[in-house]
Every structure is written in structure tokens, then in C-alpha cells.
Amino acid sequence: MRAVRFYKRGGPEVLTFNEIEALRPASGEVGIRVKVLGLNRAEALMRAGTYIETPSLPSGLGLEAAGIVESVGEGVDNFKPGDAVSIIPPISQSKSPTYAEYINVPAERVVKHPSTLSFEEAAAAWMQYITAYGALIDIAGLRKDDFVVITAASSSVGLAAVQIANMVGATPIAVTRASGKKQALLDFGAAHVVATAEEDLEARLKEITGSQGVRVVLDSIGGPIFEPLTAAMSQGGILIEYGGLSPEATPFPLFAVLSKSLTLRGYLMHEIVRDPARLEAAKAFIFEGLRAGSLWPRIAKAFSFNDIVAAHRFLESNEQFGKIVVKV
Known part of the structure; x- marks a missing residue:
């Protein structure tokens, strides 16, 4: 599979594609074929070296994704291949990056998003x-x-x-x-x-x-x-x-x-993601808003995975109104 990496800190041009092995999910994990990424300012900051997290290099990147479950690890019984899912952002994007064609995610961070959401909207929701x-x-x-x-x-x-x-x-x-x-x-x-x-x-x-x-x-x-x-x-x-x-x-x-x-x-x-009780309360509030139509992610612009550098340039332009997404 292809995954985005950066080998030095700097502007969008430091982002590169690597061919890496797609591993099967470990126990408690869900393997997801990524369809859409949601971009966040935090990713541009980490790439530039000005984020609260300073990863060792080379590093992956990314906090949000939506896609289709391809396989599940041992002990996972609430997801099955074919499920449409999105993910709760990880604490560390260098340790659990999403900019890839396939990712393994702990089951507790995987969500079956409402069927009313497109993959673009689902990838733009949780952060x-x-x-x-x-x-x-x-x-x-x-x-x-x-x-x-x-x-x-x-x-x-x-x-x-x-x-x-x-x-x-x-x-x-x-x-x-x-x-x-x-x-x-x-x-x-x-x-x-x-x-x-x-x-x-x-x-x-x-x-x-x-x-x-x-x-x-x-x-x-x-x-x-x-x-x-x-x-x-x-x-x-x-x-x-x-x-x-x-x-x-x-x-x-x-x-x-x-x-x-x-x-x-x-x-x-x-603070919310680390606390199971607070996270469940957040999910319940957000699910209700999404179902009722009170919450609906505004997509500013969609890019292709091949154009990840251009997507980051647009992210830093401050021209967007809403969320930038990348179709994988």
C-alpha cells in the first residue's frame, strides 16, 4: 500500500509517498481500507515542526479517515468486513497516522457513522x-x-x-x-x-x-x-x-x-478522547446532532490522494470555508 511520510520538516513539498506492507490487524484492531481523509491544521503544524508533538523522522501523518472494514483482529466482534466506518482521532498522529491506503485502528476508536453521512462527511466529522x-x-x-x-x-x-x-x-x-x-x-x-x-x-x-x-x-x-x-x-x-x-x-x-x-x-x-466516559458523552451528543441534521460537516474542497501536497498548500492558504478532504 501507499502511505505518506515526511523525512524532514518543512513545507508541503516534504510530503512523499512510500510503498509499505499492509499488515493484518492485531488483536483488538480493525483493518480499514481508507476511502477519504480529513485534513487538520495540526498536520501542517507537525509537518513544519511547530506542533505540540515532535516525532522522530521519518514520520507518518494524519488524524482522520473514513473507509470500509476489510478485516478484524482477534477479539473484535462488533465490526465485520464491509462495514462503513470512520475513526476517532488518535492521541499521536505519528504513532497512529491515517495518511495511507490501509490502516489498522484499535476497535474502541472505530465508529459506524450514521448512514446519512457520505464518506467525505464522515472523514470530516470527529475532530x-x-x-x-x-x-x-x-x-x-x-x-x-x-x-x-x-x-x-x-x-x-x-x-x-x-x-x-x-x-x-x-x-x-x-x-x-x-x-x-x-x-x-x-x-x-x-x-x-x-x-x-x-x-x-x-x-x-x-x-x-x-x-x-x-x-x-x-x-x-x-x-x-x-x-x-x-x-x-x-x-x-x-x-x-x-x-x-x-x-x-x-x-x-x-x-x-x-x-x-x-x-x-x-x-x-x-482530554475527551483519553476519558472513556467523556468520549461516550461526546459521541452521543454528536450522533444526535448528526441524525437530527443540526450538525453537518461543511466540505470546503476535495483533493485526490495523489495531490496531497496541493491539499496541504490549500490548507495553509486560509482560503477554505470548512473542511478539506482527500479521496484515497
């Missing part, structure tokens, strides 16, 4: 929805009538957060850099859109939320945006940081934190 669910529902306890600010709102996690906010009756405020994606965000379900390059973020958030303020912020950017975000937050509000896209230093907004008793919390999806 974004578990990430957004864990932050907004599991940690922040987002509730009806809350204002929630979502930065990098046109990303897959940002759009998932917009949908989840609407599911529970909260008011999603999408934050994006420029107004080019404003109408698309409004059409997707954002109640308000703020373009940081064109508007005063603090002033607009205060105008939108009035005396109530913003109780929950979901941020993947960091940097100078912290100060206007916290200035617009309500007493006892919580800011959840799940990324660090800004190349600039992130100031600590001391007086806003003290005066409003704010919580600033770092978060990784791994």
Missing part, C-alpha cells in the same frame, strides 16, 4: 465536533441565551462551534479576519460576524452583547486578540484556548481577569 463539544459543552457548559465568541470561525472547528451553539440555543458570534467570509458565516448560522481587520473587536462585541457580555470565548489564535476579547467578557466568563495561530506574543490581561474573575483555560481534544 471538529469532539473539539468543539469538549470546549463548549463539556468544559464551558454552554447554555441557552449565552453569548459565545468563536475566533477563526470559518475553520472546521469554528463552524462546528457555530452549529453546536445553535443546537443549545446560545448566540454564536463569529470572528474572522476580513469581511470576505461574512455572508457565508451568516448563512451558516452565525448570529453576528466581526471582521478584526476592519472593525474594533472590543467595541463591536460590547455593542452586540450589551450589559450581558460574552460568557464563553473559544479561541485558536492567541496573541494581541486576548485583550479585546477579555475586555468584552462577562463576570465569571471563561476563555478556552485550543490553538496558537498568532505569531505574536499573547499578553496576559491581568486586570480584566482579576476584575471579572475570568477563567482562561488551555484545552486539547485529547
